[in-house]
Amino acid sequence: MSVPFITSAPGKVILFGEHSAVYDKRAIAASINSLRTYLYVTESHHNSSITLDFPDIQFHHTWDHSILSTIPTPTDHSTIDSIISTHIHKVIKASNIHNPLHQNATFCFLYLYKCIIPTKTNLQFKLISTSPIGAGLGSSAAVSVVLSHAMLYLNNTAPITKDIINKYAFLGEKCIHGDPSGIDNLVSTHGGAISYQKNGETRFLTLSNDNDLLLTYTRVPRSTKILVQNVRILYETLPDIIKPILDAMDRIAVKADSILSTHNHNSTILAQLINLNQALLESLSVSHESIEKIKLLSNQLKIGPTKLTGAGGGGCTFTLIQDKSQLPQFKTVLNDQYGFETIETQLGGPGCLIVPHDKLTSEHIEKLNSLFQKIGLLREKIDDVLLPGPNQYLSWE
Numbered sequence: 325m326s327v328p329f330i331t332s333a334p335g336k337v338i339l340f341g342e343h344s345a346v347y348d349k350r351a352i353a354a355s356i357n358s359l360r361t362y363l364y365v366t367e368s369h370h371n372s373s374i375t376l377d378f379p380d381i382q383f384h385h386t387w388d389h390s391i392l393s394t395i396p397t398p399t400d401h402s403t404i405d406s407i408i409s410t411h412i413h414k415v416i417k418a419s420n421i422h423n424p425l426h427q428n429a430t431f432c433f434l435y436l437y438k439c440i441i442p443t444k445t446n447l448q449f450k451l452i453s454t455s456p457i458g459a460g461l462g463s464s465a466a467v468s469v470v471l472s473h474a475m476l477y478l479n480n481t482a483p484i485t486k487d488i489i490n491k492y493a494f495l496g497e498k499c500i501h502g503d504p505s506g507i508d509n510l511v512s513t514h515g516g517a518i519s520y521q522k523n524g525e526t527r528f529l530t531l532s533n534d535n536d537l538l539l540t541y542t543r544v545p546r547s548t549k550i551l552v553q554n555v556r557i558l559y560e561t562l563p564d565i566i567k568p569i570l571d572a573m574d575r576i577a578v579k580a581d582s583i584l585s586t587h588n589h590n591s592t593i594l595a596q597l598i599n600l601n602q603a604l605l606e607s608l609s610v611s612h613e614s615i616e617k618i619k620l621l622s623n624q625l626k627i628g629p630t631k632l633t634g635a636g637g638g639g640c641t642f643t644l645i646q647d648k649s650q651l652p653q654f655k656t657v658l659n660d661q662y663g664f665e666t667i668e669t670q671l672g673g674p675g676c677l678i679v680p681h682d683k684l685t686s687e688h689i690e691k692l693n694s695l696f697q698k699i700g701l702l703r704e705k706i707d708d709v710l711l712p713g714p715n716q717y718l719s720w721e
């Protein structure tokens with residue numbers, strides 16, 4: 325057995341083009357190395373069983389393999405089969421899983437499990453993340469990527485490429501989102517910055533180092549699936565009005581792509597594009613009063629432009645820091661007055677990574693066993709052991 329081992333994938337920021345990306349328009353996104361999801365796969369404590377241990381969402385469940393074998397094995401691995409979906413939902417119901425966060429994570433796990441390793445058993449999947457969950461930073465995509473990567477490693481029949489990891493992660497995103505564009509799983513798989521068009525050309529971008537961002541987490545919960553559905557309803561009700569808005573978002577992303585692809589960014593135009601994109605997202609009703617508050621304050625204090633990121637409706641914004649002089653005051657108001665969380669970050673960093681079984685020493689395993697047992701750990705404690713980078717403790721590859 326090739327366990328234990330660990331996989332990891334980053335969260336992301338969408339700089340331009342969320343929602344319009346679903347309609348084949350251009351979008352630009354970048355990974356965030358410091359906000360990563362980690363999946364530690366070990367042998368299960370129970371015989372013939374599969375255990376999920378997802379403490380971030382307070383979800384723990386063990387299935388006997390005989391229950392999972394009642395679900396048929398998917399033959400087409402590119403779309404969600406409705407018959408298999410029905411079977412999985414029956415298992416979810418019979419397992420008394422009622423919380424939507426738990427249902428989404430379980431549906432994604434079981435679908436990928438049935439596609440990739442339907443006969444494997446005696447496994448425990450422990451997942452923790454340093455990213456806010458359901459907040460626009462691509463947590464669902466990172467979960468899909470770590471699961472896809474881990475299951476392909478367990479399957480051990482073909483060489484694992486990023487394209488295959490991404491293909492199954494996209495299927496995982498379909499389980500959670502319904503109608504994803506594919507940008508979140510792509511950037512989480514490959515890392516770096518990507519200019520993406522569904523059914524079009526994908527290009528990897530090199531970002532300059534002067535892209536300091538402040539992420540603000542409003543703590544307002546929302547679901548990407550529902551926000552995407554709401555935009556779909558608007559689109560179908562008022563196509564003549566919504567189509568030009570989506571086209572304008574496409575033009576914004578194309579313009580931003582051309583600016584970001586040159587060495588000397590024109591930051592004035594970039595700021596205008598961020599403001600325009602935010603205004604168009606507001607017109608699609610995917611903003612939120614918490615987001616508007618952050619935008620107004622960043623304008624008042626002349627920090628730089630603010631835009632929602634991901635599906636909106638609450639969740640997170642990013643502010644491009646153009647003037648640092650009022651930054652401490654900006655953060656103080658956001659944290660102390662509004663009760664939001666702020667994260668200063670840089671864009672980019674590696675995509676999915678693995679520490680295979682043969683690269684984990686007994687000291688590593690002892691440390692991982694202890695880390696994955698603790699609940700509610702601070703981000704820094706997790707980073708100390710798991711974060712890939714120049715001073716990494718594990719041998720990520």
Ligand SMILES: Nc1ncnc2c1ncn2[C@@H]1O[C@H](COP(=O)(O)OP(=O)(O)OP(=O)(O)O)[C@@H](O)[C@H]1O
Pocket residue numbers: 361378380381424425426427428429430451452453456457458459460461462463464465467500501508546547548549633634635636
């Ligand atoms: N750490 C985690 N543990 C378990 N499940 C998670 C975790 N992170 C994300 N998920 C799953 O992903 C779902 C959230 O996905 P959703 O797409 O709504 O938000 P997001 O991916 O954070 O934001 P966006 O898609 O806008 O970038 C949760 O309902 C849960 O099922």
Ligand SMILES: C[C@@](O)(CCO)CC(=O)[O-]
Pocket residue numbers: 338341342343344345346460462501503504505506507508548552633634635
């Ligand atoms: C809202 C959306 O555009 C971005 C979510 O991060 C959905 C998607 O592209 O899959």
Ligand SMILES: [Mg+2]
Pocket residue numbers: 462463464465501508548
């Ligand atoms: Mg998501």
